[in-house]
Amino acid sequence: MRHHSNGTTRRDLLIGAGSLAGGIGLAGLVTVQPSQATPATMQEAIRKVVGEAIVNKGKIKLDIPPLTENGNTVACAVSVDSPMSADNYVKAIHVFNEKNPQPNVISVQLGPRAGRAEIATRIRLADTQSVTAIAELSDGTFWSDSVEVIITLGACLEDPV
Amino acid sequence: MARALINVPAKAKRGEVVAIKTLISHIMETGFRHSTTGEAIPRDIITTLVVTYNNAEIFRAELSPAIAANPFLTFHTVATESGTIAFRWTGDNGYDVSEQATITVE
Numbered sequence: 325m326r327h328h329s330n331g332t333t334r335r336d337l338l339i340g341a342g343s344l345a346g347g348i349g350l351a352g353l354v355t356v357q358p359s360q361a362t363p364a365t366m367q368e369a370i371r372k373v374v375g376e377a378i379v380n381k382g383k384i385k386l387d388i389p390p391l392t393e394n395g396n397t398v399a400c401a402v403s404v405d406s407p408m409s410a411d412n413y414v415k416a417i418h419v420f421n422e423k424n425p426q427p428n429v430i431s432v433q434l435g436p437r438a439g440r441a442e443i444a445t446r447i448r449l450a451d452t453q454s455v456t457a458i459a460e461l462s463d464g465t466f467w468s469d470s471v472e473v474i475i476t477l478g479a480c481l482e483d484p485v
Numbered sequence: 486m487a488r489a490l491i492n493v494p495a496k497a498k499r500g501e502v503v504a505i506k507t508l509i510s511h512i513m514e515t516g517f518r519h520s521t522t523g524e525a526i527p528r529d530i531i532t533t534l535v536v537t538y539n540n541a542e543i544f545r546a547e548l549s550p551a552i553a554a555n556p557f558l559t560f561h562t563v564a565t566e567s568g569t570i571a572f573r574w575t576g577d578n579g580y581d582v583s584e585q586a587t588i589t590v591e
Contacts, residue, residue, distance in 0.1 A: 397553040424551050425517045432560070433545040437538070439502035439563035443546075446553040448515070479553075 360450070361427035366420050369427035370458060373418050374466045379458060383467040386419070386457040390472065395449040395479035400429075404441035404459040404467070414441035416460040423453040448479035491572060493586040497564035505544075506559045507534070509574055509582065515550035531556055531576035539568040548576075564590045 361369075370379070387401040404414045413436040419429040429447050441459070449455070456470045492506040509531070516528025528550060536544040543562050562570075571585040 421551060425515070426549060426551065428549045429551040430549065431547040434560075435543065437541075437543045437563055437565070438561050440561040442559075442561055444557075444559040446557050448551050448553050 360423050360425060361421065363422050363454075366422045366427040366456065369420055370418075370456070373431075373458065374460075377464065377466050379466045379468045381468060383461075384417075384457055384459040384469045386455065386469040386471050388455055388471045388473050391474045391476075392449070393476045395451070395475040395477055397446045398449050398473065398475075399444070400447045400455070401444040402442070402457045402459075406441045406459075406461065408436055408439055408441055410436045411462065413462045414438070414459050415462055417441070417443060418458045418460070419447070420456045420458070421447075421449060421453055422455075423451040424449065429455070449473060449475050450478045451475055489572070489574070489582060489584045491584055491586050493570055493588055495587075496589045496591065499564060499566075499590050501564045502561050503564050503588070504559060504561055505536070505570070506557070507572060508555060508557045510555050511574075511576070511580075513548075513550065513552055513554045513556065517550065529577045529580075531574050531580060533573075533575045534558060535573050535575075536560075536562075537571045537573075538562060539566065540571075543570075564588060566590050 384402065384404045388398060392398050402417050406414045414434050416431060416433050418431045420427050421429055430445060432443055434441055452474045454470050454472050456468055458466055458468045460466055489509040494503050497503050511531050512529065514526055514529040518526045520526055530550055531548055534546045535542060544560050546558060548556060567588060567590045569585050569587055571583065573583045575581050
């Protein structure tokens with residue numbers, strides 16, 4: 325039987341490795357933080373945008389497929405029912421999510437020159453969750469729409485292969 | 486190296502609402518991922534797209550890590566006059582790319 329020069333046996337090494345792994349596991353348990361936006365942080369992010377204003381349902385339509393296989397690219401379209409005239413137009417559209425690491429998705433500023441309050445983009449979703457779009461109108465009112473999206477393969481948090 | 490695709494109709498009637506589509510190649514690294522050696526990969530995203538029509542701002546978008554790689558955005562504008570529609574993407578690590586398209590309004 326071969327020994328290490330310092331007299332450490334294979335058994336010693338294994339025991340040492342085992343306790344080290346246990347220590348790392350315990351440290352991991354203690355320090356793990358939820359790296360996700362939660363419904364509460366989404367509400368907070370929405371409050372930051374709308375302030376004290378009341379957010380009404382309607383006028384805005386958030387169009388996301390209800391079931392998506394790959395969360396890395398999810399088609400997302402938002403349209404707002406607005407005449408887009410000089411005195412009645414959509415000022416901004418904001419999109420929020422519940423369970424990505426951060427609650428914000430996109431904010432766009434529009435004006436009467438947009439002609440039509442419609443945008444489309446592709447977003448990432450980390451998990452099955454609810455996505456909310458909020459429109460800010462020129463008269464200071466806010467309108468929202470939410471969609472539940474089921475994601476089979478999440479984005480954002482997976483590591484490169 | 487930035488490669489951007491812009492779709493603006495070459496011609497439009499005055500007052501017509503035209504759709505504008507933009508696509509730009511960018512990895513949009515979220516900053517929440519780790520490399521195989523466990524190091525955090527720093528965030529590298531496009532944060533802003535500003536679109537001007539004959540130097541007047543018509544559209545502005547603030548992007549976040551939740552935008553998919555190769556950001557694709559469509560929006561609309563009213564064709565008011567012939568001229569240039571300019572696009573400027575800015576982002577992390579001094580990212581700054583400009584493109585423009587011309588539109589003829591009759």
